[in-house]
Amino acid sequence: MVMKRHVRTLAINSLTEALDIKTMLNVANLLMTGYDSDYIYNRTGFPRNMPMPPREVARQIVDDVNTLGLYLEFVTILIRIQEEGLKTRQYRIPYLRELLNDILEQGYIYEPNRKMFIEDPEVRRTANWGVLRSDEDTFSFLRVDIVGNSDLVRKYPSDVIRTTYADFKSIVTRTVEKRNARIWNWEGDGGLAAFYFGRNIHQSAVLSGMEILHQLFIYNRLNSRLDDILNIRIAVHSGPCHYCGNPSDLDRSETIITIKELEKNNTETDSLSISRTVYVMLDPLIARQFDTMKRNLKTDCYNYRIRWECDH
Known part of the structure; x- marks a missing residue:
């Protein structure tokens, strides 16, 4: 599932306004193992002797999420961070409601027991509920x-x-x-x-x-x-x-x-x-x-x- 252009912008704004760079990388690592400061510098080509702007980090994370088809998983983690916090700290995630509405409009609902998005059975029914992989x-x-x-x-x-x-x-x-x-x-x-x-x-x-x-x-x-x-x-x-x-x-x-x-x-x-x-x-x-x-x-x-x- 790929983000639309305006949704991509919302996701970038959400990370930039809610999290510092270290926390952004921690969030990205929950989805993409090995996602750290070395990785982000290599991905962006940004000079290592200069601090990277938070928005540039957020943009790269969102683009990598989009490329790997992890949009649903990404928003699921944002939901969990807002509800449960991360490493003992509480966060308010801006634009989360807008991201949720976009997913709902595309035929998915949030399943609270598994804490993940699945296809809305009123819209379609596939054998893997639209989300299961081979795990x-x-x-x-x-x-x-x-x-x-x-x-x-x-x-x-x-x-x-x-x-x-x-x-x-x-x-x-x-x-x-x-x-x-x-x-x-x-x-x-x-x-x-x-x-x-x-x-x-x-x-x-x-x-x-x-x-x-x-x-x-x-x-x-x-x-x-x-x-x-x-x-x-x-x-x-x-x-x-x-x-x-x-x-x-x-x-x-x-x-x-x-x-x-x-x-x-x-x-x-x-x-x-x-x-x-x-x-x-x-x-x-x-x-x-x-x-x-x-x-x-x-x-x-x-x-x-x-x-x-x-x-x-």
């Missing part, structure tokens, strides 16, 4: 799969299957995206959703899985074109993973391998299974809805299904 971080994943896909494809006309599977994908997509998750992979009869932003991504994934079960229960009885019940399995697991644009690269992630095993080998039909990693992060009221199971995994997993009063 490893902790995600919560939801995997869903239709049970007996091959039998259904053989039994029903292709137009019925297409409509039914499209309806199912719509239920899943709508449910996870309202919790700011993204579909990372979809293969016709199921897929994988990633949760990264929010106060409790583990709980968001679990609530999504529970809601999908309930939504499908209603769909099967009111809207389905199948004579049979559309059965599914859902699993939720959290762990480290690299964001990657190619879905096939996900298969090498230990976290993805685990959730596939959890869904395929440890989840009963029309139920949701979650790993212990996820279970311990749940509100007790939600956790009580799950039964403990121990099957083929190395640790306990927990299962939820829609229950009737007579089941208790």
Whole structure:
């Protein structure tokens, strides 16, 4: 994301009016490692026997930020400095509101839990929320799969299957995206959703899985074109993973391998299974809805299904 010309001027003015040269370089170093006085003299060609004007330092920092595409990260740091200070000192950052308004106008919102800008889901939805790079971080994943896909494809006309599977994908997509998750992979009869932003991504994934079960229960009885019940399995697991644009690269992630095993080998039909990693992060009221199971995994997993009063 590149700054417009007037925004570049605002950013330069913001640094010049708020910070001295030493503090500017400290801020720049948070974004660009090794950014010090030697570096700035080399970048500008300014004579070393002369003190550099603060505005010249600010201009070079802003231009380097712009060149490296670090505009969002730059403003995020300014927000943090104004809210929390820097090295025990408080600062007021002028023109910060104007910089924020520019970012909002370009379709981004500030996510306070991660303290970073992400794309506004009302404007667009991309797999990396518009900001993730390839760094490893902790995600919560939801995997869903239709049970007996091959039998259904053989039994029903292709137009019925297409409509039914499209309806199912719509239920899943709508449910996870309202919790700011993204579909990372979809293969016709199921897929994988990633949760990264929010106060409790583990709980968001679990609530999504529970809601999908309930939504499908209603769909099967009111809207389905199948004579049979559309059965599914859902699993939720959290762990480290690299964001990657190619879905096939996900298969090498230990976290993805685990959730596939959890869904395929440890989840009963029309139920949701979650790993212990996820279970311990749940509100007790939600956790009580799950039964403990121990099957083929190395640790306990927990299962939820829609229950009737007579089941208790």
